[in-house]
Amino acid sequence: MTAAPSPRRPWWLVVLRAPAARQSWRELTYLVSGLPTAGIGFCYAAGALLFGSVLLVTFVGLPVLAVGLAGCRALGHLERGRARSLLGLRVAEPEPVRAGRRSDGVMSWMGALLRSGASWRHLLYSLLHLPWSLFSTAVGVTAWCAGWLLLSFPLWEWTFPRYVNLPALQVGGGGITFASPRMEGARVLDGAAEQLAVAGVGLVLVLLAPWLVRGLVQVDKLLVSGLLGPSLLATRVTELETDRGLVVDTAAADLRRIERDLHDGAQARLVSLAMGLGLAKEKLQEDPRAAAAVVEEAHGEVKLALQELRDLARGIHPAILTDRGLGPALSALAARCTVPVTVGVELEERPAAAIEGIAYFTVSELLQNISKHSAARRGSVEIWRSGQRLLIQVTDDGKGGASVEGGSGLAGLADRLGAVDGLLAVHSPAGGPTTVTAELPWR
Incomplete structure (x- = not known):
């Protein structure tokens, strides 16, 4: 308050x-x-x-x-x-x-x-x-x-x-x-x-x-x-050093997340699959029906492991973003949100691939916040270009109260955007609605 x-x-x-x-x-x-x-x-x-x-x-x-x-x-x-x-x-x-x-x-x-x-x-x-x-x-x-x-x-x-x-x-x-x-x-x-x-x-x-x-x-x-203060060049160098450290920390955190997801998810299922196939091999001559049941269970584990690998790959960089751009990628992202979300993308050309990826994951995190914390009934995503800047605006009619203070997820998102000379502005009065505006360089 x-x-x-x-x-x-x-x-x-x-x-x-x-x-x-x-x-x-x-x-x-x-x-x-x-x-x-x-x-x-x-x-x-x-x-x-x-x-x-x-x-x-x-x-x-x-x-x-x-x-x-x-x-x-x-x-x-x-x-x-x-x-x-x-x-x-x-x-x-x-x-x-x-x-x-x-x-x-x-x-x-x-x-x-x-x-x-x-x-x-x-x-x-x-x-x-x-x-x-x-x-x-x-x-x-x-x-x-x-x-x-x-x-x-x-x-x-x-x-x-x-x-x-x-x-x-x-x-x-x-x-x-x-x-x-x-x-x-x-x-x-x-x-x-x-x-x-x-x-x-x-x-x-x-x-x-x-x-x-x-x-x-x-x-x-x-x-x-x-x-008597620092020069503009020295100030800029300090900012770049800070941003570089933030980018390195973010990349290291992403690598740890991927390693943890692989270890706890797909790797564990593949180990269970190997053990199950080994057991089926032993029972194949003695008890074919039991072996078939084990193989059936292993087949289900393979499907789950493939799904987890697809989700993990989508979290690294979704194929639809590379192939079709922000519009279709964000529409697919909004379809998985628990709140009905409308998407509007007004871009005559695609931004740089790195900026496009940052914009995608920015919207992804904001939509996750809407699903988990907002208690909203509907939301919207708007993306457009203004000069040499890419603007993103995500709104919802939830309870409001979102803030970049106190080490929240929005604070981390603001830091990551700042590392590429981006900005994050949050307007979220108590009772809503919430409007989050992100600004990124076009190139």
């Missing part, structure tokens, strides 16, 4: 609550706290890059650059932690430095650092962060302070002339200031209407400042995620 979604607040309430919202103050804290760390990072990165480049003519330049890159990676780790704690932005660690053999020692480590694209991205972040932090902090803090100062202007008008011996706020004559002598050409804002107008401008700034800061923080998020 999942909790009902909270009702969406009206936009005007969100705007009014923004100045006091925790997120707004955390974002402002992120901007302000980023200025000193940006200054340290810029000085360190610029110094390492400058001295390392100048000293490249000697042997010292490479170690200086390597140490500088290592320090920038350490600063990047701190920046990711600051973004995670204040902004809730979780950026994965970049790809590690892959040194060569341990026997190579420091030279291998230096070479790995200098070849690492992630290390140079960290140095680039340290160089870019300071100018952006100066701009964003100045704009964000100025907007916040100006808004609150102007909003509290009527309070100043009551306090300053009485206790600080300063006149009202003066506008013009070279600026906006509090000053004892009246400035030439300046206008003193001491009327009630003027005070309310200034406070109104301050209120507008107070309400807009959190959104201005949020926009500035979005740029920081892009810098952190784009320069």
